[in-house]
Amino acid sequence: MSVRALWVVSHEKGESGKVRFSRRFPTVEFRAKSLAGTQYVAVPEDRVIPQLLLTELGLVDPDKSYVEARDDCARQHRSPAVELRLDGPGGRTLWPVLTVTQGVLILACLPLVEAPPVPRPPLPSLASVSQGLALLSGLQDFLCGPGGKPESDVLASRLAALPSVLLQVCPLGRPLDTPPPAGSVPASVAPSPGGAQKQPAWKAGVHRGRAVVSVALTEKVRSMQYSKNSQQDIWDVYGMVMCKCEVEGVLPNVIVTLTLPHNGSPLQDILVHPCVTSLDASLLTACSVDENDGSAFSGPYKFPFSPPLELFRLCSYTSQVPVPPILGSYKLKAEENHLKVNVVLKLHESVKNSFEYCDAHIPFFNQNLMGSVEVKVSSGQLEVSKEKNLLVWVLGQKFPKSREATLEGTVHFSGTVAGPTDPLCSGLTAYAKLHFRVPDLTLSGCCVDQHSVQVYSSAKPRIVTTRELVSSEYYIWNSTGDTPVSSGLMVL
């Protein structure tokens, strides 16, 4: 359960890759050598690593349309692990190299294969693989932070801190913990001297100061709407409960309870944080891939846990809701040199008409740049971005009383300069994408009652609970054009 080596490689556009950080674990290499015997392949020097990695990830020679080593159709890139071909095709290979790509960064590690190397063992039979994946995920969070795109100086300082982080979490190639996410160091923590009670390894100290427990429930809704008989509209909801518990004590007990309204549909695919101490079997029974028999357990969902110091995701779930919050229709008609546009959005009556924001983005691809735009909206304002060939319909905080809003008009493409392109949206294949956020609402009806949060601790904490609904990948496709998906798809 160890990794042989670890790399952070960057590849800026137009430049060859560069090793920004690397760490080798020679004792693991020593074991690898004796485990693999004659099949042993040594880890190559850092100077050749970027080229090998970029070739496997298809990132070399961007100006050549076909390079066999990069584009061979029989080389299947469908696994979290790639093999590096050290002497070109047919030569020695280094496997399994796990990789994670974020922006210009590629994180990679080489887990130890504790199995006979020939025939190549299946990935799930190797214990080091999931540990390597966890290590890479942790590194990704540490280096990139929540925004995912750190400034170059911030990144440099985080890279410089990596050796001391690895000293703690992976000193000799065996991951002991994941690196702490960037900027997660909680305030007001006192180191915990050894007392009678054992200190968990995932909690560096104990909280000192005012006790506050905050529980934030966020639901995200995705949808693909086609307004066609041949094509079923689809939508789904997934939720997560983020907690931050500033509570005294080595192992304070907290219970958070999620409740559903009467006859609400059960929460499915519940995944919980490792700090949850026990789980009732009934919580886990509902599963989105299963037939629902209606008799499933529908709460209350109790999660007893002992919290870590930092913000963490207590649990996540998916839910099937009967209707999408906003039902849309989008019709495009091509006429000489211009397009007739008609978009209608209807807010479902069960949804609170109080948004933080609600926008519809209507892009036009594979056209020349827009000329005149004669479009009217029944509610909200219209913003036109001619250089992006984009209409942004800002619906604002509220739908009109009728809960229905319309956008209608024509868009001329008189320019001679080509606008943005997209291979999916050719001809009349086009979409409108909705972005909205509704505070204090969940579609599943799930909620965390402030009074249901129980904290077993000496000081009575302040308890804050919030909930919100946020759109994610909410598309309404033009019903007069082809849709870019096969008709059989039932789910996202």
Next chain:
Amino acid sequence: MTFADPWDQKISAFLLSPSQFLATTTCESFLAELLHELRNDKASDQLKILIVSLLLEHPTILCPSSSVGEETALELLSVFSHTPQKSIILKCNVMLAITNVIICTSCLANHTKMAEDWLDFLFQMIQDTNDYRCGLSHQPIRATACECLREMETCSPGLLSQKLEALHLLKQQETTVLHQSYCMLYTLGLKNAIRILTTQKNVTDLEFKSILGGNEGFAWKSNQLGLTLLPINMMVHVPRLPPGLDCKELKSIMSSLLEESYLQTPISQSALLRELVEVVAMVPGLSPTLFKSQLLRLFGTADVSLMHATLFMKDTFTDSLFTAEDENFLLKRLVGTAQHPLLRISEKLFCMECILHFPENRPISSSGEESLPVLVTPRLAASLHPTVFNDSATMLCRLNLLCLVHLEADEGEADKGISYLLEHIMALLKIIDNDGSREVVVTSFRALFIFLMHFNGMKELSEKVIDKLCDMYSKHSRLAPNLIGLANRIQEHLNDPVWSVKLLIGLQKCIMEMPPLQLTIHNLSWHLKVLKRVAKEGQITQRNTIYLLLNILINSNLCERGNWQVGNAVLAVCRNLLEHPSIDQVFIELADLLQYISVHYDDTDIKEHARFYYTLLTNLSWEKLTGILAKGLDGGRAKERSHSAIMAENEGIASNLTVHKTNRHVLQLIKVQGEASQRSLESSEMLETTGEAKNWLEVYQGQFQTSGFGSEVTLRYSLTHAKDTDHLFDKVFTICLHFEMKDSNYAKVNDIHVPCVFRDRKPPEVQVKLKPFQPYPTTLCVSAIFTTQDGRSWHSRLPDVSVSFSEIFLPLPLPPNTSCECKEQVFDRIWEAAASGNPDKSAISLFCFKTGDESLTDLIKTHFQGYLITDQQSKRFWKVLFFLPPTCHVLLKITQAEDAIQVSIATDNWELLPFVNSYLQNITDHCSTTVTDG
């Protein structure tokens, strides 16, 4: 920072490529330098941590032998004890480095004193539970000590097997965050101890109990397990203790470990679970139901490493822990997890791999290949349908899984499912049609490959795909290489040419039907590529291809333009046509085509080749013709092309001249022994040996004004056959030796041409002229291109040639008739200058060794003869000068003192001193030596 910067550069250069870095210095001197800096009180902790990191990451490069490893570890230990208490991070790094050095240089395996001491030292350190003695600030050191011990136990299993009681006690006492470290250390020790016990016959209750109560020394001898310890799920036969042992105590230990597992980080928890699973598997007295209490928590976890450990448990215990209901449930959770919107892509891909290798209670096959668990139905897997919105890895992974699902499904259901998948493929191809990016094209062809690998047998389906592909090709001929690649790969992987042949027929037809306007020069090169591939298929008639080519040549201006590349591409098609089995049917047409080219094509090379092909076609039987064209290597590697394939590719002439490769050494260079190699010395006429006293040094230095003066070393080698070469290579001709330098210390060496090497004749001598920029030892990579008697060309590597430091020595570059006085004057002047620190890089050093009178004379004779400036045998005093091109000097004054020989060294480049030292050490090896730095 002024101190640190050159170090930063050095360290990053070393880390980027140790081999290149060490080409400019020796590893001993670099190691000495590192250790020296570590003892420097003025160096910052930060710099020292960087320096330690080199030893930590590359112990075997810096310590090439066990003895060097032991010495280095000792040095590091002294660095550790001299490091101030507050430098915690540095101390931890030094501990890791010592552990790495000890393990990797086999000090641990060989049970050296150092390893023993280090182990005691670490064990001493971890006694300070809860930081009573050293305080909280020392916690990281204790954590590191635990980790070091754990690594040593892993690399030498059983080491801690007699210390389990002590370790258990420590684990119980520890209540800080380090509890996890103690727990893992104890568990690993426990597992290994039991594993060792399973190798014994007739284990008694007492023996079994004694492992838990062990409180003795380190078990150096019990190490019979070796390092190649596989996790037990990998073993055909799980090692087991005999049944009936009293497991009460072990059981309670296991339960408490499991109860407290919750205190560990998820990654460590998963490691702990795996160790415990192995223990239970080895001890029949323990029941897998021990884990029952943890199962629900594990089923619900969002952590992938814990989920993975659960699957390991499932694999090991199958239905003795997991009911059929549990199995079904676990699989459903796995499918749900594989598409969970909140997991990362790599985690979801891994979950899908886990589905394809799901450890079923009743597996149908256990081949380790991908196979679908019987419980995965189309309904269950519906949520994993690929879509065009997926990233490419997810899409391909889902497609592969769904192909398996629908392949297994019942008929009606399968048809529906497969047509969904086909629709998906068509949606992908439509994106390509709309000018999708290169990435989309590549991903779509990979998807096609997966789809066809599963469903190529379904005629209707695969024909639909062919129609679509041909349609796409007619619009986007740039897809030619992708299509050819697909046809090739499908043919290789399925051992069934049918689909590929159909695709190629379709493409041929497509090209025939193209309106002439579409046959532009640019598109034509793609079409010719396709036709060339089509011509390889014996089952496809080629008449249309030939007509088309002739038609194009006659009705366009291609022949007048005389573009070599186009001509070559046309000939490449013809070449494959010549080999076509039904050539008889199109004999006349092909002859016409070749003749037309040989007459009308406005490029001599193309004309000649066309004529050559024409001659082959019209004069040889088909059998002979294909025999010549397909002439492969001995051993039937038919893919190798021979000389007659000279026109087969169109990517430049270089790749056309096919040179065969052999991976074995055919030739080698052997250093010519005997008198010192011939030194190249351009004698300078202007030096007069008579005349009044001159400043000889000025005269000497004046010579360097002439460019190229004294800049070369000539080394002589004989070029011979390597051992055990094939008889094919007994006589080789027109050999071209090519040299590559492994470092940048030398100028490029010119190729050397040798007419022939015969095995039974005297080997020819070659002179390699080296032009150093820096006179360091180096290695030459040598390769040769040569021709064998049958006229084929070969490329082969020669064994690397290493050039030692002393091989670069030249005598003082003065004309041969220069008097001894002149030489001595020059020697003395250079010495004086070096001693007074001019130039800056000058240095003086001293080397001593002991030897007898006679052997000293011998030594001087063998090693310094050509370099002696004065030889005062009687006074037992010698002056020796080595000139090292381009401008370095190493001067030696050798005197015999009472009890030792003193060698005073002066040089104008101190960077050479390590090499001088190891050179002197080498030649005086049989004597005891002492070195003093000057």
